Amino acid sequence: xxxxxxxxxxxxxxxxxxxxxxxxxxxxxxxxxxxxxxxxxxxxxxxxxxxxxxxxxxxxxxxxxxxxxxxxxxxxxxxxxxxxxxxxxxxxxxxxxxxxxxxxxxxxxxxxxxxxxxxxxxxxxxxxxxxxxxxxxxxxxxxxxxxxxxxxxxxxxxxxxxxxxxxxxxxxxxxxxxxxxxxxxxxxxxxxxxxxxxxxxxxxxxxxxxxxxxxxxxxxxxxxxxxxxxxxxxxxxxxxxxxxxxxxxxxxxxxxxxxx
Numbered sequence: 001x002x003x004x005x006x007x008x009x010x011x012x013x014x015x016x017x018x019x020x021x022x023x024x025x026x027x028x029x030x031x032x033x034x035x036x037x038x039x040x041x042x043x044x045x046x047x048x049x050x051x052x053x054x055x056x057x058x059x060x061x062x063x064x065x066x067x068x069x070x071x072x073x074x075x076x077x078x079x080x081x082x083x084x085x086x087x088x089x090x091x092x093x094x095x096x097x098x099x100x101x102x103x104x105x106x107x108x109x110x111x112x113x114x115x116x117x118x119x120x121x122x123x124x125x126x127x128x129x130x131x132x133x134x135x136x137x138x139x140x141x142x143x144x145x146x147x148x149x150x151x152x153x154x155x156x157x158x159x160x161x162x163x164x165x166x167x168x169x170x171x172x173x174x175x176x177x178x179x180x181x182x183x184x185x186x187x188x189x190x191x192x193x194x195x196x197x198x199x200x201x202x203x204x205x206x207x208x209x210x211x212x213x214x215x216x217x218x219x220x221x222x223x224x225x226x227x228x229x230x231x232x233x234x235x236x237x238x239x240x241x242x243x244x245x246x247x248x249x250x251x252x253x254x255x256x257x258x259x260x
Contacts, residue, residue, distance in 0.1 A: 004062060005120075008096055009144050012120045015095070025125055031132035032160070041087055041114040041137035041163035042184055045214060045237045048086045050258065051227065054116065054216065055085035056241030057107065060098040063195045068245040071098075076250065077107040083254040087137070089116040089239055092130075101133050108134030116165060120144055124156055131160045137184075142168035147176045154180040165216060169201075174208055185209060186216035186239065199226060203233040227257050 045052040057080075059071040068076075073090070080088050090107055091099035104117055114136035121127065122144055130138050138157050142150060150166070157164040167186040168177050177185060187205040189197050197220030206215055217230050218239040230238060240257065247253035 005141075005143055008093075008120050009122060011095055012093075012122055016123045016125055019129070020125055025128065028125065028128045028132060032128065035132050036108055036134050038131075038161040039112075039114040039136045041116065041165075042214060044086050044114050045184070045216075048237070051231050051235060052086040052237035053084070053254065053258070054087045054089050054237055054239040055080040055083075055244055055254065056089040056091065056118065056239060057103060058089075058091045058097065058099070058241040058245050061242070062096050064242065066098070067242055073103040074106050074110055076245075077111050079250040080244075080254070081111045081113050083251040084258070085113060085254065086237070087114045087116060089118045089139075089241065091241075092117055092119045092133075101129065104130075104133045104135060114163075121153060122149070124153060127153060127156050127160065127162075131162060135162060137163040137165055139165050139167060139186075142166065142173040142177050143170065147179060150176055151180050154182065167216075167218065168205075171205065171208070174205075178209075182213070184214045184216065186218045188218045189221075190219040199229055202230065202235065206233055206235060221257070224257060224259070 057073050057076050059068055060066045077088055090104045091097045092101045092104055093099050108115055116137040117130040117135040118139045121138055121140055127138055140153055154164045163184055165184050165186050166177050166182045167188055169188045187202045189199055189201050202217040214236045216237045216239055217235045221238050221240045222243040244250055244253050
């Protein structure tokens with residue numbers, strides 16, 4: 001596991017234990033009775049007339065610090081939806097990304113597009129937590145999980161009616177990813193050792209996956225030229241956060257990515 005991921009996962013284990021002390025697993029499961037109906041994240045991607053856009057609500061990152069100082073997650077999500085984003089990703093990690101699970105719940109109440117909980121999910125408790133908060137999809141990062149836990153969490157996400165976005169970076173994790181029989185796979189273009197971004201990494205990993213598998217390219221997508229490279233590489237969707245978060249005009253930024 002990459003050093004930054006090791007640090008995050010160690011912290012996340014303690015965080016999950018603390019959350020479980022505040023709200024038991026049984027109580028978390030009981031909250032599902034009042035959760036909003038699940039919206040179909042995968043269908044929203046497949047229904048897009050062009051390469052689908054998953055726009056990310058993201059205040060900060062460990063490598064870049066604060067990305068958007070005037071951060072209003074509800075307003076940002078509304079702007080994303082108005083500009084035609086097919087889905088929205090919400091960073092819910094507090095310690096490393098300055099996100100919060102409450103952002104997901106608040107955004108769920110004001111937009112109609114499906115929402116992804118983006119966090120470092122390592123325990124089934126977090127899946128129930130995500131569904132109770134209004135998530136329609138949950139990110140699973142192969143580098144953070146054993147083969148057995150990845151399969152278990154993937155199964156649980158679908159049992160609760162949501163979609164799993166299974167992300168990996170290292171080719172060595174490809175077999176582990178495919179053992180889930182995934183419907184939606186993402187590749188991170190950012191090397192978590194060096195934080196360098198290379199879109200060709202997505203392209204190389206895409207060629208290793210079944211052509212009919214829905215595929216998401218994540219990180220480092222800043223321009224219409226980047227979008228065209230990925231469109232030509234059989235990419236079905238992109239997850240874009242930082243370039244949109246740095247923009248003074250989110251609608252114009254999305255238009256520029258899609259139209260130029």
